[in-house]
Amino acid sequence: MCPVCGLRDETEFSYGGDATVVRPAPxxxxxxxxxxxxxxxxxxxxxxxxxxxxxxxCRQWLVAERNTLTNKIGAVDLARHEMQxxxx
Amino acid sequence: MRxxxxxxIAKAIDGHASWPRAWRDADPRPTxxxxxxxxxxxxxxxxxxxxxxxxxxxxxxxxxxxxGGGNTGRNTTIVxxxxxxxxxxxxxxxxxxxxxxxxxxxxxxxxxSQRGQYNLCHSPAQMDAARRRGNxxxxxxxxxxxxxxxxxxLRLPYLDYSDAARFPITGALYQGRAGTARHDAVAWGxxxxxxxxxxxxxxxxxxxxxxxxxxxxxxxxxxxxxxxxKKVGLAVAGHTGHLxxxxxLRLPIETHVLQAFVSEPLKPLVDTVISYGAAHFYISQSDKxxxxxxxxxxxxNSYAQRGGLPLMEHTLASAKALMPCISRLRVLRNxxxxxxxxxxxxxxxxxxxxxxLYLNGGWCYGGFKATPASGxxxxxxxxxxxxxxxxxxxxxxxxxxxxxxxxKGAGPTPNAQ
Numbered sequence: 001m002c003p004v005c006g007l008r009d010e011t012e013f014s015y016g017g018d019a020t021v022v023r024p025a026p027x028x029x030x031x032x033x034x035x036x037x038x039x040x041x042x043x044x045x046x047x048x049x050x051x052x053x054x055x056x057x058c059r060q061w062l063v064a065e066r067n068t069l070t071n072k073i074g075a076v077d078l079a080r081h082e083m084q085x086x087x088x
Numbered sequence: 089m090r091x092x093x094x095x096x097i098a099k100a101i102d103g104h105a106s107w108p109r110a111w112r113d114a115d116p117r118p119t120x121x122x123x124x125x126x127x128x129x130x131x132x133x134x135x136x137x138x139x140x141x142x143x144x145x146x147x148x149x150x151x152x153x154x155x156g157g158g159n160t161g162r163n164t165t166i167v168x169x170x171x172x173x174x175x176x177x178x179x180x181x182x183x184x185x186x187x188x189x190x191x192x193x194x195x196x197x198x199x200x201s202q203r204g205q206y207n208l209c210h211s212p213a214q215m216d217a218a219r220r221r222g223n224x225x226x227x228x229x230x231x232x233x234x235x236x237x238x239x240x241x242l243r244l245p246y247l248d249y250s251d252a253a254r255f256p257i258t259g260a261l262y263q264g265r266a267g268t269a270r271h272d273a274v275a276w277g278x279x280x281x282x283x284x285x286x287x288x289x290x291x292x293x294x295x296x297x298x299x300x301x302x303x304x305x306x307x308x309x310x311x312x313x314x315x316x317x318k319k320v321g322l323a324v325a326g327h328t329g330h331l332x333x334x335x336x337l338r339l340p341i342e343t344h345v346l347q348a349f350v351s352e353p354l355k356p357l358v359d360t361v362i363s364y365g366a367a368h369f370y371i372s373q374s375d376k377x378x379x380x381x382x383x384x385x386x387x388x389n390s391y392a393q394r395g396g397l398p399l400m401e402h403t404l405a406s407a408k409a410l411m412p413c414i415s416r417l418r419v420l421r422n423x424x425x426x427x428x429x430x431x432x433x434x435x436x437x438x439x440x441x442x443x444x445l446y447l448n449g450g451w452c453y454g455g456f457k458a459t460p461a462s463g464x465x466x467x468x469x470x471x472x473x474x475x476x477x478x479x480x481x482x483x484x485x486x487x488x489x490x491x492x493x494x495x496k497g498a499g500p501t502p503n504a505q
Contacts, residue, residue: 010396010398011398015387015388015503017501017503018342018389031488036338038431038500039340039431039487039488039500040338040339040340041329041340041341041342042333042338043329043330043333043339043341043342043343043389044330044333045327045330045343045391048389050388050389066388068343068389068390068391068392069391069392070392071390071392
């Protein structure tokens with residue numbers, strides 16, 4: 001489900017991983033923070049927020065909520081909207 | 089009782105009606121020395137080696153479903169030790185050596201068949217990489233042979249050697265001691281052997297939390313009540329991250345689904361194990377005649393024990409590209425198992441940062457072949473509170489310290505391992 005193109009085939013999308021992971025600031029010097037960012041994941045059994053790239057369609061990056069147990073897809077929004085929300 | 093030809097004949101007299109249960113369906117006791125969570129191959133093997141090698145008899149193996157009903161029953165049964173990274177080589181070779189004597193050790197036929205495994209190469213660069221891998225294996229005392237295209241063609245005549253082949257075969261790295269084993273028999277054999285040493289195997293007993301005293305874990309909360317234990321070990325495959333989270337641990341693990349397929353049975357065709365080098369695809373033939381094959385991960389985080397159709401199409405396309413002769417074969421069934429994919433593609437067998445809690449997980453695609461050594465090394469780690477040299481590299485701290493064992497060189501991307 002793409003917010004621009006509507007319902008599209010799964011094969012048009014490419015997975016981009018956990019969308020709750022936030023890259024630390026470039027001047028962050030704590031190894032713990034970088035370790036956390038590079039390696040550690042919540043890996044939830046249930047609701048999961050994740051990046052998808054509509055690479056064979058409108059080429060927009062999306063943030064989707066999907067249940068990792070049932071594969072049921074919830075809210076999907078453009079990733080830049082999500083980023084803007086996180087910044088404000 | 090001991091299984092033997094004599095026992096078989098003796099029981100034939102009453103029509104095989106008096107065989108005793110192979111293991112007890114135990115009820116949980118309130119306390120144990122060690123509780124292992126997960127009665128799959130790894131958990132049962134750990135309990136067996138704890139009792140046999142270290143004399144720890146007060147052991148319970150807790151299972152939320154039924155014995156061997158998770159990934160032990162969902163893999164493609166391939167056993168091999170063709171690894172080249174320090175940390176992996178010795179461990180998987182120990183596993184293969186344990187496999188070679190497993191049926192005798194357990195007094196249970198695990199049908200280990202050393203039919204060999206070919207890793208096909210499709211370019212000169214892949215041949216170079218295979219030669220390097222083979223040399224490293226041989227330097228570690230593991231058997232490996234490099235075959236040219238002509239030799240592979242002689243041995244596996246049914247693959248596509250035509251000019252139309254999308255990825256022409258240039259050769260293969262072969263491990264003759266690799267093979268397959270009967271996956272259910274491994275769980276049953278370990279269960280029976282562990283049970284006879286006094287281990288309690290408790291089924292339909294899901295762990296829903298941990299008991300803590302100060303900063304130490306002293307037992308588990310289950311659907312069948314609290315069980316206290318001096319040490320708690322996880323061996324829960326794809327659910328390692330989920331359970332560790334209940335103990336307050338975030339791990340370098342994502343859970344992904346991997347599909348496998350079985351075709352309708354046919355007469356003997358594939359008398360070995362073949363891995364395709366141009367796509368993630370591997371195939372063997374079961375003793376019942378079905379071709380058993382699998383492919384890549386679906387690629388997105390999943391705890392659902394089923395996969396999607398796009399990956400099925402990809403896998404079947406790989407099968408057809410490699411072996412055109414099976415194009416009209418029908419798929420009998422397919423299933424998915426959930427893997428705990430680590431950030432470097434290698435497993436974790438170690439004490440956790442929380443006292444009293446031990447981790448065995450992150451097996452990625454390769455849990456089945458590791459079953460004996462995993463149990464053997466995990467039992468050692470739990471009993472002695474220090475790793476055996478063969479699993480000393482499988483720490484949790486290696487990610488923080490920069491000592492990842494990245495066999496594939498894919499970096500911290502769990503779905504690309």
